[in-house]
Amino acid sequence: MSVSIFDSFLTSSDMIAVFDDAAIVQAMLRFEQALAQAQADVGLLPQATANTIAQACDVQRYDVGALVVASRRAGSLAIPLVKELTKSVANIDAEAARKVHFGGTSQDVIDTAMVLATREALQLLDDGLHDLTGRLLELAEQHAATPVLARTLMQPALITTLGFKFAGWLAPLVRARARLREHAARALQLQLGGAVGTLSVIGEQGPTVVERMAAILGLRAPDAAWHTQRDEWVRLGLEVAVLSGSLGKIAADLSLMAQGEIAELAEPSGEGRGGSSAMAHKRNPVSSMIALAAATRTPQHAAALLAAMGQQHERGLGNWQAELAEWPSLFLSAHGALYALNEALAGLHIDSARMLRNIGEFKDLIYPGDAQDAAALARPAQRLAEQQLRQLRADITKLSTPS
Template sequence: MSLPLFESFLTTTEMSQVFDDANVVQAMLDFEAALAQAQAQEGLISNETAALISNHCKAEKFDIPALVIAARRAGSMAIPLVKALTQSVAGENKEAATKVHWGSTSQDVIDTGSVLVTRQALKVIDNDLAPLCARLLDLAEEHLRTPVLARTLMQPAQTTTLGFKMVNWVAPLIRSRQALIDLAEMSLQVQLGGAIGTLAVMGEKGPAVARRVAHILELSPAQGNWHTQRDNWIRLGLEVAILTGSLGKIGKDLSLMSQGEVAELAEPTGQGRGGSSAMPHKRNPVSAMIALAAAARTPQKAATLLATLPQEHERSLGNWQAELAEWPGLFLSAHGSVSALREAFSGLVIDADRMRRNIDNLQGLIFAEAVSVYLAQAIGRPAAHQLMEELTGQTLAKQCHLADVVTETVQNDPDLSGKLDIDVVKSLFDPVKASVSAQQLTTVRLDELRQQLRA
């Protein structure tokens, strides 16, 4: 599979190889070989015929570019492939050639081939997804108490911890990983129904042959053909899209925290990574870029999969073909994203001091809610809220720290000084103490998520 230039650098060599033309064709030929072997095991054809057909099911024997061109006229990649396979077998034994593809149909070949390739693709994704999840959990534990500014609607909000933030990044990834495992079990099934899904040509032996094909290919046997019943298959594709979106969320946060004005995180550098053709000082977050590009492209592919579900009668005209065309792109984008983020987090630079300075630079204003809650114990919630509005306004006007303004107010107000502890007031401005709830929640979630990842 030769990808367009500007798509190829957004994915990986491993995933490109999975959807390479030769690998896809080989998967289709693996189905043909398994079909012949299963039919021999059920006594429908001889063992010699099955062995002969299997020997010719090698992708390197065929002119794949020519098959692609022929498929445009035939309307299906399977038609010229089966024709070429039949001719190849006939060159050795004409009688055996009559048993090639016997009792099957084009969609059986293509769908089962797609299932085999998708199984490979899921393994490639998991080879990077599982270590990325483990790395994020380790970082979350390491930075359990590292204060960082939480931002809502792109504005400073309160303090949280980097560990809590990372737990929120990794939790959706672990959920998607488990969902992909579950959906793979449901959807990675053999497709064998024959012309209209009834296995009519093979008669009463048809269901047994289908089960044997599944066993040979190490796939789940299907309860029946799913030629136009694509629900479980589409669910699998949509979960890949959800995973890509969750990776995009991490890429988005990583890119924002890597901005020079923020500088709390940075991707690893070296070997020309993240450089600029014009500005030597640049340190571009290229892993975040790849994750964001993948997340931007994926929704359209997911929408196409959903649009293909209303398929006509027993074989679709156009919808099935559109699904096949969009399918590889989901996995190419997903693995480009997860692989890039795994690389970024393997050498992530974390500047805890800068995180603290970014908090301190906000003049204590992000602690206003906590102070208001404490003041409410003495003067009630409405009065405390009104007072804090006034004090935050004074802080901004004087360009000082809210802690100083609040402390002075409490000390000078007899209604407050006798009821409130100044030391407690001052402690409310401690970022570490202010993020205790985040620390506690992170500890609980870490245990849960580690168990889920191991499972």
Template sequence: MSIFDGFLSTPQVLDAFSDSQFVAAMLRFESELASAQATVGLIPASAAQSIAGSCKVELFDVAKIVRDSGRAGSVAIPLVKSLKESVAMFNAEALPFVHLGGTSQDVIDTAMALVTREALALIEADLDRAIDALLQQASRHAATPILARTLMQPASVTSFGFKCAGWLAPLVRSRARLREASRRALNVQLGGAIGTLAQMKGQGPAVRARMAQALGLGDPGATWHTQRDEWVALGCELGLLTGSLGKIALDISLMGQYEVGEVAEPSEPGRGGSSAMPHKRNPVASMVALAAAHRAPQRVATLLAAMPQQHERALGAWQAELAEWPQLMMSAHGSLHALAGVLPGLQVDAVRMRANIDHLRAELPRDAADEWFDPALAVQAGETTLRELDALRQQWQALRVAAPARKINPDA
């Protein structure tokens, strides 16, 4: 993360995908693998205890593991090497059972699912904040007259609440689709080099099921090393969400131009200032969301382009996907967090909205002014808005009270 894109994300999601968090997630895989294997009688319980005892991220030189991954071609290889060294120091008899039957992709894919789950929890929380804020704005301004604009020109009168409902609906749909996509994509990966789990003597499916339960992930029933459809589908949903947020940000920034002056992001010390012009109030949240909307399509395109993978393990394609995934998550949460922070306090100038309508009406023939730009048209838009809001509110509440897509082990 560089000086130029750090402020486009959030500290929380940066932490979720940090080197230490990812190594910790890989160690959780190794610990639960040994525990599950001990439970089904594949390895001694004492070996599993020794392995679990060594799977503490503070015992590892994370920076060295990252450096060594370049030569090894996988971050899992130096991790497993370090883990074996640590286990051998305390219980040499447990050494043959470290990473038994696992592969580099097994540990990395599972770790990516774990850290992604944490990032998705951040996204879901901020998505709820944004939805709630738009519900309130749409209700408050259901009949507030505003110019509707098509092809960047005045088209007719609508209501600001109707406009907010148009921002809101895609977010509610994204909330539902992300829930389903996450349920399908967040799976444990365990399949051996060719999916046989040969080293586990027929106990592979039972081991995978126990690992899934312990980690709070799904059991896909088979390896998905080069079956990336569900995983990439989740990435596509994140891209759609980021695009929907970009649309909101673009509207806000256009309506916030001085010559229009209909809305403004909340003002606070140090926010949106200029290094040269003290009178400026730059729409910083909209800027962050728009930057994400410009970057996300390329991230999603890379995920799609990486789907054709060679045989049972990819050379290059999977590695490209891994590199893009955190960047997509960071853009999505950065955009959402920025807008969720300003939508509740969005400054709406209803007087200016009405003045813009009146100014236009004064320049038009009477018939055109009355047919298309009568402020009373906002009442009709308001009635439509309130009906739409009732349906959206019900959908959102159903999502919030529904059982989680997957029961998460509280200790996971």
């Protein structure tokens, strides 16, 4: 997958690599290799044939750019790839070439390749969430009692604590990490149904081949082909979209609190971060900017997934292809936002003295005639923060414990 310079600005090199053209083609070749091996395991073809096919399943043998161009005429990337794979196998063993892609169809290859890539993408998100939730928990516990002005409808409201605010940022991320895992457990499944989902070419051995192939690839064996049953897959994509929204909320709050007139928080500076080409005094919140941009783009991608669900009969025309094109963008945006916010929070500057001054400017309006200090007024929020953070720490520990 090639991305524009403006796309790459809003994501990470690691996530770009996951959905790179060569990476997807290699995943498709892994499908072909696993299909042949599974069929050899159940006696449908000789092991020597599976070995020959496996020998040709190396993306370095193929011109990926030419395959992409050919796919525009063929209607599927799988068609030119299988053609070239068959030629490559034939150069080694003409008889083995007759068994390439036996019983599979184009959508089987591409869907499974996208599942394999998505598994890697989800691991990147999980790693990023591990770091971000850990840092937010640390900051929230440190500042459970730090008074700060709460704001509603963009206006000064009552006194809360920074720890309570951070807990509000943290909780949706902890839930997102858990739910992504839950949905992945169902959605990361093999696609193998053949031309119309019935495994008719493979015959009675079809279900056994599915089980074996899923085991080889480390995927869940599906109850049936899901060529046009996209519900579990789309739910996973929508969870990624919700994560981007939660990251956007953090970025919005952080950027507002970093405004020069407020100055309660600030992203790290130095080493070329957040400078201005025209105004040397500026300290731009670039991490927040990236996360906000990612969150702004996400609804369109999520809506496209939902719009593509009405796929015709046993194989869709146009809508499946639209889904494929939209899918990587969700992960590119989410990981870009995660990466940026991890950078911001790693060196976040917190000005508690400025928070007290900001409270002081409005204290007489908020609590007229009340002589209590800010710390006393913040104690209800502190108690709630401490209670919530105990549960969040337990949830994070559970997510970080190997199952």
